[in-house]
Amino acid sequence: MMKRWFYWLVALTAWACQPNKGFDQQALEGDWKFRQADKNEWMSATVPGTVHTDLLANKKISDPFYRTNEKDQQWIETKDWEYSVVFDTPEGVLDRDVVALEFPGLDTYADVFLNDSLILKSDNMFVGYEVPCKGALKAKDNELRVVFRSPVNEVMDEWEASPYRYPADNDQHEKKLSVFTRKAPYHYGWDWGPRFVTSGIYRPVALKSWNSADIKWVQYTQKSLTDDKAELVVSAEVEALTPGSYTFSVNGKDGEATFSNSKSFELKKGANKISLPLEVMKPKRWWPSGLGEANLYDMTASLQKGNSIVSEKSERFGFRTIEVVNKPDDMGTSFFFKVNGEPVFMKGANYIPSDNFVTEVDSARYRYLLESAKDANMNMIRVWGGGIYENDYFYELADEMGLLVWQDFMFACTMYPGSDDFLRRVEEEAVYNVKRLRNHPSIALWCGNNEIQGAWESWGWQKSYGYSEQDSINLYNDYKAVFHELLPKVTSELDDKFYLASSPLHNWPKAEDRANGDNHYWGVWWGKLPFESYKKYIARFMSEYGFQSFPEMESIKKYSVPEDWAIESDVMKAHQRSSIGNKTIKLYMDMYYDEPKDFESFVYVGQVLQAEGLKIGFEAHRRAMPFCMGSLYWQLNDCWPVASWSGIDYYGNWKATHYYIKKAFEPVLVSPDMDSTGVIKVFAVSDKLEPVKAKLNISLIDNKGKVLQNRETEISVKPNGSNVYWETTRKAFLKGDSGKETFMYVTLKSEDGSVDSENFLFFEHPKDVKLAKPTVKADVKKATDGCVITLDTDVLARNVYLAVPNEDGFFSDNYFNIIPGHTREIHLRTKLEPEVVRKKLKITTLDQAF
DSSP states (O other): OOOOOHHHHHHHHHHHTSOOTTEEEEEOOSOOEEEETTSOOOEEOOSSOOHHHHHHHTTSSOOTTSTTGGGGGGGGGGSOEEEEEEEOOOTTGGGSSEEEEEESOEESEEEEEETTEEEEEEEBTTOOEEEEOGGGOOSSOEEEEEEEOOHHHHTHHHHHHOSSOOOOTTSOSSSOOGGGSBSOGGGGOBTTBOOOOOOEEOSOOEEEEESSEEEEEEEEEEEEEOSSEEEEEEEEEEEESSOEEEEEEEEEEETTEEEEEEEEEEEOSEEEEEEEEEEEESOOBBOOTTTSOBOOEEEEEEEEETTEEEEEEEEEEOBOOEEEEOOEETTEEOOEEEETTEEEOEEEEEEOOSOSSGGGOOHHHHHHHHHHHHHTTOOEEEEOTTSOOOOHHHHHHHHHHTOEEEEEOSOBSSOOOOOHHHHHHHHHHHHHHHHHHTTOTTEEEEEOOBSHHHHHHHSOHHHHTTOOHHHHHHHHHHHHIIIIIIHHHHHHHHOOSOEESSBSSSOTTOGGGGGBSEEEOOTTTTSOOOGGGGGTOOOSEEEEOOOOBOOOHHHHHHHOOGGGOSTTSHHHHHTOOSTTHHHHHHHHHHHHSOOOSSHHHHHHHHHHHHHHHHHHHHHHHHHTTTTOOEEEESOSOOSSSOSBSOSBOTTSOBOHHHHHHHHHTOSEEEEEEEOTTSEEEEEEEEOOSSOEEEEEEEEEEETTSOEEEEEEEEEEEOTTEEEEEEEEEHHHHHTTOOSSSEEEEEEEEOTTSSOEEEEEEESSOGGGSOOOOOOEEEEEEEETTEEEEEEEESSOEEEEEEEOTTSOOEESSOSEEEOTTOOEEEEEEOSSOHHHHHHHOEEEOGGGGO
């Protein structure tokens, strides 16, 4: 594992290199070292980092993700660890009025000493700390020590004293200690992740200094927005050491256009709150991806005393209105987002942390994942509540790319304590993160927790954990104290966005709940219902649903050896954390496909199974507009190499599902559907805000490419909705044909090329037809940034999978169908020459798997 810390150093260095004018902030420089607290062996450390990654770098442990190494590394969580660095104070810093150390990421229970003076006791991974330290600081040879106490030992007494056991079923230990600790829940294990209960300094330590006064927080509150003018109130929290007259200024910039305002204030010593109005003429709106540009303005708030700027904060801001419409209507209770006055169907995925060791995620990896989401036509990412509040760069990328963020608070799938101390920590965490994130135009919603309300109502915890009536009352009162009192109070006081107490508010088995609000549908997978149930179980907003697959074979090879390549091997079971995992993949595979001939074929068919199954859900949700106005599947990514619900594996490879979702989430989609009675409807679904004129072509084709029927119609696709443009029955369309060797092929194309959507409707499951055995030929030519591969086939080739084993590269499409006579061009982004690609290219089709 490489240390991925350079983004933070670059960002802080860039900040520090600005004219400081009496204030400064810079990364703390020095050679960090660490040790197990009960031993005297000091080792080199990397900050930001974690104990696990530092142990790996020092060759004290093996790769935690390889084979079953995880189980031999659980001792790490039971130990205390100490980090230390010696540093000199930069020139001029001690001359300033205030000097502070900033700790934006301590994981989790930490005592911080500066030159043997205790300056901080941390007890929350999710809170950043700024600690005045001038009195303890020297010009040379300062020693900073951070002693991390074991997260599991720290709360053992609290667990033992608890009157009941909490239902933290994802905590992979007999003692469910995670609920007592404000730390990333997934570190304790989840049904897609390992257990690595980390400690460490996971965000960069900085030295900050200032004179007279300091801006702590700035808030941009948009009061009104029209095409002619945006009206803002810009508020700031200021700590003043020197009382007196100050000028607060805000300057904005969009290219060459600038705007500003300033106002004088008399500040008292201590905490002050100030604000001023700001008008922006002809504002450019921030739009979600697919509907327009994500226009951003560079904003700088500064505080001046006399002729000197004493404090300054810069960030980017976008003008947009956003409303969550959650109210009764003639279909139940709505749940949808209006952006800039327009109802927008949300297309996206649930996001988990991209690594168990969060410092392993560098800026390039963040960008790649969010670009992959945008490239798949997504406009929303849900930051799920069992991970972390992501770093600033994540949200800056979301702003830049037009990806709205559904932001959970970090609570998931269990009840939580309601003690005064626990509530104090939650409040600190909520205040810190709401203030930190609220100005991002990408933030669309605050959600209190993941699934706890529905679980309390439907998962049977009261019986399985033997709660008495009084226990249940106490547990639910604690729940309300956090999610119905504290968090809505914080969000309403500090921001103006919609707060949702729990997602979903109810659970999927209840049919009546699908008409009311958002829903997590797990009838597919946990309920073992067929994929076709996605057409029936549709809610007003589908905020979770999914199905598993293994990562591709080249990924599996990175964490296993050939003897592990069986779904019941110890290694494959270790890298499958769902309690019903591999057997459920096999169960569904048997529903739709013949048995694959070997493990590699099982992996390939499993990816096709996941993609084809979820395609039913992707398209059913969009066809159900405006009843359904959102589809966020579970899950975008992985935190380690594993069989899971992800569409992108740990190594960044797009699974078949991500390729499928790119097509299913096209701005204009043609979607044929056949219901259980044999009625066939061809839908066109559009996210565009204007009508689109296009040609709808519907063909019946046999596996050899012969067109048996063809009809073409000019249509006007209605904006921002779903409509049926052709309807028939299976019997009428097939005219006596069995449908076992024929298929419907549908295209929708506009004259200006803005719409080019194709889709297939097969009449039987693959196991019930005689799959064609195609000969697929490939021509490879040089192209910008790689190669173009032109493919053709003699008979229908289904789920064509292209790979260049042992080589890096990205295919523009994969797992696609090819019809005889319809050549298909695929771009391969690679540094390889065409002759190398031609030699190494591996082409797999569905028929080869059996």
